[in-house]
Amino acid sequence: MTTIAIDNVSRWFGNVVAVNDVTMTIGPGVTGLLGPNGAGKSTLINMMGGFLAPSTGSVTLDGDPIWRNEQVYRRIGLVPEREGMYDFLTGREFVIANAELHGLPDPRAAARKALDTVEMDYAGSRKISTYSKGMRQRVKMASALVHEPSVLLLDEPFNGMDPRQRMQLMDLLRRMGDNGTTVLFSSHILEEVEQLASHIEVIVAGRHAASGDFRKIRRLMTDRPHRYLVRSSDDRALAAALIADPSTTGIQVDAGDGADGGLHIQAVDFTRFTELLPRVARDQGIRLLTVSPSDESLESVFSYLVAA
């Protein structure tokens, strides 16, 4: 179990503040580092990877400083965003070289295992220069996994991957997170983070804007109405009963029955509404068929935070 602690960290380049007084702890499991382009995600990841010194504050791995401490790389696996990776080697040679640099006792076996994990064994004897972007990304993954690190840092890992490769990588990261590896990946694409990480750290303009389970974050935003899609055995009767309560501010009724119909409900008081809905349905003898939050996506959380 390995933890990265970022403590009151700021980083500036000349007059530009890239990261402004950020404190966060990244523990086992998958964490998504989310923010628009230029928000400071790469700066943070570079500090966690030991390639940038914090201007103030400290970045530590289980208490050990990361900057200028090459021994931390025994525990860290790094998947950089940049493409440069010794194109004149074959994929297998590249991963073996990484294993040798880690001083592993059997570099070939470790490389074979890592290439197997990312399903790149079949192309291991081809030169990296002939690889597609998704293949390069997977070989980068293999090179980061070859020493079985307890922390994996990935900078925009899904860039340039096709949907199938993206799914495979997500599955792999999810498995690693479930097995207790500390996985941190950055992304500016909401659906990626939403699919993979329930725990997010949001960075906006160099500041730590939010942290935690994004559904909980959404719930804390009480000044923004929550939207629900509800289908029931009697939509109109349910609508009439719900609108009578001050926790709802608007209901739109879709014409039709069953799957075609439905209510789009706007609620301002989350807690009260979640108690109200089942009570009203029971009292009126209405069966609820569907209750789904229609905007509790990361996107709405994100646009809210960015606009704030």
Added chain:
Amino acid sequence: MSSLYHPTVARLTYRALLGRRRALILFSLPALLLLIAVAVRLLTSADDATADGILGGFAIATMVPLIGVIAGTGAIGPEIDDGSVLYLLAKPVKRSTIVITKLIVAIGVTAAFSAIPTLLAGFILNGNGHQIAIAYAVAAAVASVAYSAIFLLLGTVTRHAVVAGLVYALVWEALFGSLVSGARTLSVQQWALALAQKIGEGDLITSDVALPTAVVLLVSVTLAATWYAGSKLRSLTVAGEE
């Protein structure tokens, strides 16, 4: 495993050096020197002054620094440029080990592509008369060490290492060296020639720097450049995308 030399770093470095297009220059300059030597020898008889002119004027003054630029900057510059150096740095390997290994490879490549052809050309030109071939070959080998260290350092401090290296090699060493006498004291070429002067018989080979001064300067410049390159690599920050 020695703490100064890492075989994997060495393998990656020489494969990068000899695999790229710039390796063509590594092969073409020595080929040109040997071609000139053969042509001169076919047209004229063995002559000490001609041999001295070609080895001193082309091999030592032009070929060695150019090969030094290519091998020294090429041993690290492109990796820093394209970001692949991250795969070396994100490892439990001392940064000084990485720099010293790369320096050893750069010295080896520079010496192989400059000292050996110089020796061969010397034998072709005058059959090593007055020890000229050996003297210039030693000078080339010694200069390889200092050039490699200087240009390796350049590769870690600037993205335009090749240009900066060429400016140093051609403008400083060749141009200023021949115009301003003071500049010659601070010239790797003159330090190396001081050694050649000692080995060569007669007074064909001359240097503006006394041998003790030359040795001290050679050693200290090599050590200082290597140390500084190591400390640059230790605090190498990655240019972010933002």
